[in-house]
Amino acid sequence: MYDFEFKKPGSIKAAVAMLESEDAQALGGGQTLIPTMKQRLASPAVLVSLAGIAKMQGVNVANGVMTIGGATTHADVAANAQAIPALVALAGHIGDPAVRNRGTIGGSLANNDPSADYPAAALALNATIVTDRRKIAADDFFDGMFGTALENGEIITAVRFPLPKAANYQKFLQPASRFALTGVFVADTKDGMRVAVTGASEEGVYRWTEAESALNDTPEASALDGLSVSPDGMIEDLHGTAAYRANLVGVLTKRAVTAL
Amino acid sequence: MTKVSMTVNGKAVSGEVEGRTLLAEFLRNNLHLTGTHIGCDTSQCGACTVHVNGKMVKSCAILAQEADGAEVATIEGMANDDGSLGVIQAAFQEHHGLQCGFCTPGMVMAAADLLAKNTNPSEADIRSHLDGNICRCTGYHNIVKSIQAAASALS
Ligand code: FES
Ligand code: FES
Numbered sequence: 001m002y003d004f005e006f007k008k009p010g011s012i013k014a015a016v017a018m019l020e021s022e023d024a025q026a027l028g029g030g031q032t033l034i035p036t037m038k039q040r041l042a043s044p045a046v047l048v049s050l051a052g053i054a055k056m057q058g059v060n061v062a063n064g065v066m067t068i069g070g071a072t073t074h075a076d077v078a079a080n081a082q083a084i085p086a087l088v089a090l091a092g093h094i095g096d097p098a099v100r101n102r103g104t105i106g107g108s109l110a111n112n113d114p115s116a117d118y119p120a121a122a123l124a125l126n127a128t129i130v131t132d133r134r135k136i137a138a139d140d141f142f143d144g145m146f147g148t149a150l151e152n153g154e155i156i157t158a159v160r161f162p163l164p165k166a167a168n169y170q171k172f173l174q175p176a177s178r179f180a181l182t183g184v185f186v187a188d189t190k191d192g193m194r195v196a197v198t199g200a201s202e203e204g205v206y207r208w209t210e211a212e213s214a215l216n217d218t219p220e221a222s223a224l225d226g227l228s229v230s231p232d233g234m235i236e237d238l239h240g241t242a243a244y245r246a247n248l249v250g251v252l253t254k255r256a257v258t259a260l
Numbered sequence: 261m262t263k264v265s266m267t268v269n270g271k272a273v274s275g276e277v278e279g280r281t282l283l284a285e286f287l288r289n290n291l292h293l294t295g296t297h298i299g300c301d302t303s304q305c306g307a308c309t310v311h312v313n314g315k316m317v318k319s320c321a322i323l324a325q326e327a328d329g330a331e332v333a334t335i336e337g338m339a340n341d342d343g344s345l346g347v348i349q350a351a352f353q354e355h356h357g358l359q360c361g362f363c364t365p366g367m368v369m370a371a372a373d374l375l376a377k378n379t380n381p382s383e384a385d386i387r388s389h390l391d392g393n394i395c396r397c398t399g400y401h402n403i404v405k406s407i408q409a410a411a412s413a414l415s
Contacts, residue, residue: 003278003279004279005279006326008328027326030321030323031303031321034303034322035302051326075315095392097392098317098392099321101312101316101317102322178392
């Protein structure tokens with residue numbers, strides 16, 4: 001790892017100012033960034049830890065919306081997000097216990113790993129990503145593998161999840177990396193059924209809109225019987241072929257709907 | 261170089277580190293606490309597991325400066341004051357929970373983290389708590405047995 005200057009501001013304002021310089025990089029829990037820097041795939045000159053900003057911590061529920069601070073760890077979400085049980089289950093199965101004590105929801109969303117769990121939750125639950133400068137709907141946030149709508153130096157300060165009527169996440173675990181080989185998050189929301197798929201597409205997380213329409217007509221797993229998922233554009237690697245992942249999308253969606 | 265100060269196994273310590281100095285490196289190189297092992301350095305094996313403010317973390321995936329001001333616990337703090345093995349360590353010895361011993365510091369720290377929260381863990385609780393701790397020798401069965409034995413010894 002190349003050396004860098006470490007900073008730990010106590011406020012969002014101070015963090016944003018420190019991140020103005022082009023080779024500064026925000027640090028959440030470091031569970032992706034530190035290994036990436038060890039491989040020299042990233043080499044920021046300044047690392048700005050967000051862990052000292054009290055405002056970016058914790059889980060709150062008010063007026064039908066759960067707000068999770070951007071620097072809240074997966075372990076804290078698993079312990080405090082009872083208002084959305086599917087999110088408790090999701091956060092409690094990210095990586096392993098040590099990773100969950102460090103990794104953060106803001107870090108995961110900002111990284112948008114194509115196999116990460118949180119992007120599927122944010123998209124299916126129609127979350128709003130709150131940053132230091134604006135609010136971004138999840139539908140407008142994710143922009144292809146590892147891509148997001150975030151500008152340079154923009155920080156995710158919180159994520160707002162409208163409470164769903166019901167939700168379920170089905171993760172087919174890749175047991176070595178502990179990421180989703182494929183994962184499907186289904187939510188029954190006030191705007192209808194939303195189905196978000198992670199770990200499958202080369203474009204990263206996406207909504208399976210055909211399944212959503214079918215479920216809006218008939219909210220049962222059998223509504224999905226006639227649908228097929230094309231393997232075109234699906235991730236293919238040593239853990240699973242594109243066709244295998246395409247099949248998993250259908251299977252996991254049915255399981256999630258059945259578990260709602 | 262920047263000065264960091266923290267409490268390690270109840271003792272106040274400090275030292276000069278670079279931005280990139282990992283907590284594992286600070287413990288091993290600055291403090292000579294070499295019980296914390298670096299098995300992979302890619303945050304997969306868990307041999308480097310320590311506790312920071314009462315929570316288990318991989319010390320190869322946290323910067324020393326991130327732990328500035330923290331309470332850190334390492335394997336060296338698991339023995340009794342007279343140097344004899346602590347309860348979890350003794351259970352690993354008794355139940356053959358180690359062979360080469362390389363993963364053991366991490367296993368013991370993961371076990372201590374679990375038992376601090378759950379005094380009567382099921383076998384499934386133990387196994388899932390060890391998701392991030394890899395052992396290439398034992399096949400895990402005796403590690404699970406050791407932790408079960410430690411749980412009953414402690415309760
Ligand atoms: S050395 Fe830290 S996880 Fe392997
Ligand atoms: S005892 Fe050898 S790696 Fe676990």
